[in-house]
Amino acid sequence: MDTLRSSFTGALAPMPRGRVFAAYLQETRAECLRYLRSPSFLLPTLLFPAVFFVMFGVVLGGHGPAEAPRYLLASYSSFGVMAPGLFGFGMSLALERDNGLLTLKRALPMPPAAYLAGKMVMAMLMAALISTVLQALGLALAHVQLQVAQMLQLGLVCVLGAIPFCALGLLLGTLVKGHGAPAVVNLLYLPMAFLSGLWFPLQMLPPLVRAQAPLWPSYHLNALAQSALGFDTGSAWPHVLWLAVFTAGVLAIAVRRLRRYG
Structure with missing residues (x-):
């Protein structure tokens, strides 16, 4: 009985910190390798924003205002970093729920x-x-003049800006079935980008679209990206605060729903 009790107590003992860190590291490594070995995810995620930027920022950018390529670099950077969270998080979670993983x-x-x-x-x-x-x-290709500080700031905005869309993807992954996830994610991803002014400046869109743009997280991410490249978008803190509150709220709802599958 003492042996059984000691075994049971050992099974419930918390994992050492080294093993906890190793578990996080191995899970991250496995997740990254899985997507590196999945060209159907990796290539569209990389090429989609790049092709859009080449078309509008390089080919057509020379026929517009001088700052158009710089503006489009920021907006298509925002557009691009939405996809890993929405598709890599939301769609994969929905599929893994369905197949039992x-x-x-x-x-x-x-x-x-x-x-x-x-x-x-x-x-x-x-x-x-x-x-x-x-x-x-x-x-x-577009000959955008960038300082090193601007490049680093834009990179930081993009990396941290993926987090709100990870939270949104997590919520979507708990709401939809695996076979319907690609359609649902695309129905949110593309209209949200358009309505936030990522494809065209908001000044070119109807007043109704301009009025509702601040409701979308992509609008605030784009404002931070534009600010990183020298455009005046006002104080950054309201955008940071909005994204932080959005992430915390969506994440709380998603985690609560995720526990139902435990």
Whole structure:
């Protein structure tokens, strides 16, 4: 009986910090390798914003205002970093709920948050890669003049800006089934980008669209990206605060729903 009691107590003992860190690290590594080995996710996520920027910022940018390529670099950077969180988090979670992988993950002896942290780090790394590709295109093809500080600030905005969309993707992943997730995510992703002024400046859109633009997280992310490249968008703190509150609120709802599948 004493042996059984000691074994049971040992099973319930908290994991050492080294093993907890290793679990987070391994889950992040596995998540990143999974998407690196999935060209159907990796290539569209990278190429979609790059192609848009080449079309409008490089090919057509020379026929517009001198600052158009710089403006579009910021807006398509915002557009690009939305995808890893929405698709890599939301769509994959919905699929993993359906095929039983989420249930298996929750049964494994690892910290529950490691599963979510791995996906979030993957999305942030993808955002960094997208920002790097777009900045390289801006410098090489559109001849955008960027200071090192501006490049670093835009990269930081993109990496941290992926987090609100990870939270939104997490919520979507708890709401929709796997087979319907791609359509639902696209129905949110593309209209949200348009309504936030990421494809065209808000001044070119109808008054009704301009009035509702601040409701979208992509609008506030784009304001921070524009500010990073030298455009005057006012104080950054209201946009940061809005994104922080949005992330916390959406994440709280998503985690509550996710517990139902435990």
